[in-house]
Amino acid sequence: xxxxxxxxxxxxxxxxxxxxxxxxxxxxxxxxxxxxxxxxxxxxxxxxxxxxxxxxxxxxxxxxxxxxxxxxxxxxxxxxxxxxxxxxxxxxxxxxxxxxxxxxxxxxxxxxxxxxxxxxxxxxxxxxxxxxxxxxxxxxxxxxxxxxxxxxxxxxxxxxxxxxxxxxxxxxxxxxxxxxxxxxxxxxxxxxxxxxxxxxxxxxxxxxxxxxxxx
Numbered sequence: 628x629x630x631x632x633x634x635x636x637x638x639x640x641x642x643x644x645x646x647x648x649x650x651x652x653x654x655x656x657x658x659x660x661x662x663x664x665x666x667x668x669x670x671x672x673x674x675x676x677x678x679x680x681x682x683x684x685x686x687x688x689x690x691x692x693x694x695x696x697x698x699x700x701x702x703x704x705x706x707x708x709x710x711x712x713x714x715x716x717x718x719x720x721x722x723x724x725x726x727x728x729x730x731x732x733x734x735x736x737x738x739x740x741x742x743x744x745x746x747x748x749x750x751x752x753x754x755x756x757x758x759x760x761x762x763x764x765x766x767x768x769x770x771x772x773x774x775x776x777x778x779x780x781x782x783x784x785x786x787x788x789x790x791x792x793x794x795x796x797x798x799x800x801x802x803x804x805x806x807x808x809x810x811x812x813x814x815x816x817x818x819x820x821x822x823x824x825x826x827x828x829x830x831x832x833x834x835x836x837x838x839x840x841x842x
Contacts, residue, residue, distance in 0.1 A: 631665060635707040641677060642709060646719065649698040649712040650823060651744045655719035656727040658687075660709070665700075672697050674711060693717030743809075743819055750813040766810050774814055777807045 636642050641659040648655055658676040660668065664684050667675040671686075674695040678685040688694030695713035702709055720727040739745065753763040766774050781804040788796040812818070 629702060629706070631662060631669075633706055634665075634702060634709075635705065636662065637707070641679070642707060644674075644676065644709040644711050646674060646695065646711045646713055649714055650820065651742070653726055653744075654728055655695075655713070655715065655725070665709075668697060668711075669700070674713060688716060691717065691721075693719070695719070746806075747809060747813065747819060750810055754813055763810065766807075767814060771811075771814055774807065774811050778804070778811055781807050 634642055640661045642661075642665070644658050644660050646655045646658060647653065658674075659679060660675070661677040664675040664677045667684070667686070674687045674697060676685045676687065677683075694716045695711075696715070698712040698714060700709055700711050718725055720729075750763060753761055754767045757764045757768065766777065781800060784800040785797060785804050788800045812822070
């Protein structure tokens, strides 16, 4: 662990802070902090920046309600830049978008890396903007009973593959099950954050159970 005294602020007394979503790892915004705003951030556990345009402290979310709860603050090797991981209450950008970075300058032909967040966005798109010939759109159009039937079928396929000790087939069937489970989540308005919160609560319970067994 380092201290604020080890950081290198520029000649204006500022240090750039790259704000990142702690769960999705998406870059949300680039802002600046001075010593006072950083101290406030660390004390309150909420991002506080220095507004270069207004020349004043700026507690993110103070007027919009879109607070950013700090998970960690990490300095780079030169101690002159920060990465701030947060859990956010709402859009990071003043334009109302999830991230300030929404204007592509260059996009490679290489396929984008897979993320669960990206898949959930695709599923929501197929639900809200039906695409003819899309299997996902077909599931949403058929409704919850059809989706539940597929979840049940894929669960059975996972059991059969695992019972046969076929790792490759089990992975394949688990992927099918995960996909259909996420279709169900989308249909019911359940988010990845909902799932993560539930799993995190069970982790705490599991630790308590282990402690009780040791007593």
